[in-house]
Amino acid sequence: MTWNRRTFLGTGAAVVAAPHVLAEGQGKPRVVVIGGGAGGATAARYIAKDSEGMIDVTLIEPTRTYFSCFFSNLYLGGFKAIDDIGHTYGALAAAHGINVVHDWAVDVDRAGRTVTLAGGGVLGYDKLILSPGIDFVDGAVEGWDISAQNRMPHAYKAGSQTELLKAQIAAMPEGGTYAMVAPPNPYRCPPGPYERISMVAHVLKASNPTAKIIVADPKPKFSKMALFEEGWANHYPGMIDWIGEEFGGGNVSVDPGAMTLTIDGDETAVDVCNVIPAMKAGRIAEIAGVTDGNWAPVNAADMSSKADPDVHVLGDASQQGDMPKSAFSANSQAKACANAVRGALTGSKVFSPRYSNTCWSLIAAGDGVKVGATYEATEEKIARVDGFISQPGESAELRQATYEESEGWYAGIIADMFG
Amino acid sequence: MRRAGFALTALATALAGSPVTGNEAPSLDPAILAIEGDAEWGAYLAGECLTCHRADGLAEGIPRITGWEPDDFVTAMHAYKQNWRTHPIMQMVAGRLSDEEIAALAAYFKDLE
Numbered sequence: 001m002t003w004n005r006r007t008f009l010g011t012g013a014a015v016v017a018a019p020h021v022l023a024e025g026q027g028k029p030r031v032v033v034i035g036g037g038a039g040g041a042t043a044a045r046y047i048a049k050d051s052e053g054m055i056d057v058t059l060i061e062p063t064r065t066y067f068s069c070f071f072s073n074l075y076l077g078g079f080k081a082i083d084d085i086g087h088t089y090g091a092l093a094a095a096h097g098i099n100v101v102h103d104w105a106v107d108v109d110r111a112g113r114t115v116t117l118a119g120g121g122v123l124g125y126d127k128l129i130l131s132p133g134i135d136f137v138d139g140a141v142e143g144w145d146i147s148a149q150n151r152m153p154h155a156y157k158a159g160s161q162t163e164l165l166k167a168q169i170a171a172m173p174e175g176g177t178y179a180m181v182a183p184p185n186p187y188r189c190p191p192g193p194y195e196r197i198s199m200v201a202h203v204l205k206a207s208n209p210t211a212k213i214i215v216a217d218p219k220p221k222f223s224k225m226a227l228f229e230e231g232w233a234n235h236y237p238g239m240i241d242w243i244g245e246e247f248g249g250g251n252v253s254v255d256p257g258a259m260t261l262t263i264d265g266d267e268t269a270v271d272v273c274n275v276i277p278a279m280k281a282g283r284i285a286e287i288a289g290v291t292d293g294n295w296a297p298v299n300a301a302d303m304s305s306k307a308d309p310d311v312h313v314l315g316d317a318s319q320q321g322d323m324p325k326s327a328f329s330a331n332s333q334a335k336a337c338a339n340a341v342r343g344a345l346t347g348s349k350v351f352s353p354r355y356s357n358t359c360w361s362l363i364a365a366g367d368g369v370k371v372g373a374t375y376e377a378t379e380e381k382i383a384r385v386d387g388f389i390s391q392p393g394e395s396a397e398l399r400q401a402t403y404e405e406s407e408g409w410y411a412g413i414i415a416d417m418f419g
Numbered sequence: 420m421r422r423a424g425f426a427l428t429a430l431a432t433a434l435a436g437s438p439v440t441g442n443e444a445p446s447l448d449p450a451i452l453a454i455e456g457d458a459e460w461g462a463y464l465a466g467e468c469l470t471c472h473r474a475d476g477l478a479e480g481i482p483r484i485t486g487w488e489p490d491d492f493v494t495a496m497h498a499y500k501q502n503w504r505t506h507p508i509m510q511m512v513a514g515r516l517s518d519e520e521i522a523a524l525a526a527y528f529k530d531l532e
């Protein structure tokens with residue numbers, strides 16, 4: 001659809017006339033973005049920047065400081081300070097004119113095209129973009145629920161949870177046990193749990209070298225497995241015990257009160273228990289009625305919801321095909337979506353989407369690895385075209401260069417989201 | 420500035436370190452350098468670059484790609500496309516860019532900063 005005054009008055013008038021709708025700049029098409037993370041902040045920024053004032057962009061995000069999950073493992077490993085991974089929304093408001101609303105979206109009325117905020121406000125939209133990240137599946141790990149997350153942190157939404165986990169690792173008794181309950185597929189950041197294990201081992205090797213690490217994993221294999229296994233054997237011999245599906249790694253329960261983990265009937269006392277439950281799309285996607293099962297199916301060409309062409313779903317919450325749930329993917333999807341949304345609302349040129357992803361992981365100081373791929377939109381899904389992965393046995397120089405590159409990527413994507 | 424194909428060797432070596440040995444000597448049809456890039460298209464395509472490379476030209480760990488002479492930019496991208504420059508991400512990214520897309524990117528990045 002090309003935006004013009006007639007379509008605005010025709011379809012938008014009723015919404016604008018409703019008394020409680022908070023529409024400033026009436027007359028311009030309105031985009032509301034829910035979630036200011038890798039997908040949402042990028043989409044809001046690109047739409048605002050490229051439309052040069054022709055589109056009203058509102059970004060709804062409850063937190064004033066976004067602590068990125070990406071590089072949060074490096075914080076656990078002591079390579080970053082917590083402030084290094086915290087980012088604010090000031091430039092999006094000041095440099096790009098985005099209306100940044102620090103609140104929760106609690107309801108979406110797709111028929112009336114409005115979003116309701118926890119604070120009571122209601123925002124009308126012409127296009128809605130959802131990028132709420134993940135929530136956890138209820139009852140996914142027996143004995144664990146959100147009330148137990150202080151004793152057994154997930155640290156899979158970064159910030160206070162990550163700080164808590166780091167403090168718990170530092171407080172482990174000599175020779176103590178760190179346990180992780182790894183999540184089933186699909187989940188955010190496929191190499192994330194294993195990079196975390198590497199960073200925890202890095203810290204313990206220096207501070208508590210007789211400590212043990214146990215991973216209970218419901219999967220038979222995991223992302224970059226050969227690279228991690230090689231790295232663990234080289235850097236942390238004998239420290240890490242990975243218990244995969246074959247040995248009952250998926251049959252677990254926890255007792256947060258007693259601090260025990262039971263794997264396939266064997267109960268173990270643990271000092272830290274990092275429970276990463278099964279995941280689903282952020283709850284607001286379900287409330288908006290765009291999910292099917294745990295995730296929100298989208299069209300590969302523009303990330304529009306299969307349930308509603310005026311709603312787009314980005315990043316971890318979306319079910320798009322072959323791309324992993326990563327910040328890189330969310331950022332890539334956001335640009336294709338921003339281009340399509342801007343085209344629909346202002347008539348600007350719409351180009352075919354370009355999707356790509358690379359995920360770097362740090363195994364030990366200066367030992368970086370990466371995996372990446374390009375993707376294209378097909379009728380059915382976002383489909384992988386081509387890819388590469390670091391190889392076991394690479395030189396220390398190459399691994400160091402890969403690590404330095406990941407630092408560059410982090411600075412780059414943060415500038416692309418918040419700059 | 421017009422470059423013939425042989426310039427690629429010098430540039431590939433100068434800018435990327437070791438080219439893959441055993442590859443055929445790279446060649447770049449002068450017609451490729453003559454393609455007029457569409458900067459608007461380049462602006463869209465640049466989104467893929469800007470997840471890592473910075474629009475403000477700062478470079479830490481990842482090279483600067485703003486403000487390049489278009490011929491140098493095009494030559495470097497074709498050096499990746501032909502696997503003369505060895506970086507796996509760049510080979511993958513450049514590998515699927517058409518000659519016109521590379522020209523469009525060059526036209527866009529030349530005026531940034």
Ligand SMILES: Cc1cc2nc3c(=O)[nH]c(=O)nc-3n(C[C@H](O)[C@H](O)[C@H](O)COP(=O)(O)OP(=O)(O)OC[C@H]3O[C@@H](n4cnc5c(N)ncnc54)[C@H](O)[C@@H]3O)c2cc1C
Nearest residue numbers: 035037038039069070105132133189315316325326327328
């Ligand atoms: C330990 C770890 C390491 C990782 N490492 C990497 C890495 O190296 N590289 C990489 O590419 N990716 C990495 N990731 C994955 C990456 O963090 C996610 O894939 C990415 O953040 C997804 O972006 P998103 O926009 O979908 O969600 P998010 O970035 O999580 O953003 C969602 C936002 O929505 C907000 N929100 C939720 N609900 C509402 C609501 N109702 N109203 C308003 N706002 C709402 C949240 O507050 C949040 O800020 C890692 C993840 C983890 C956990």
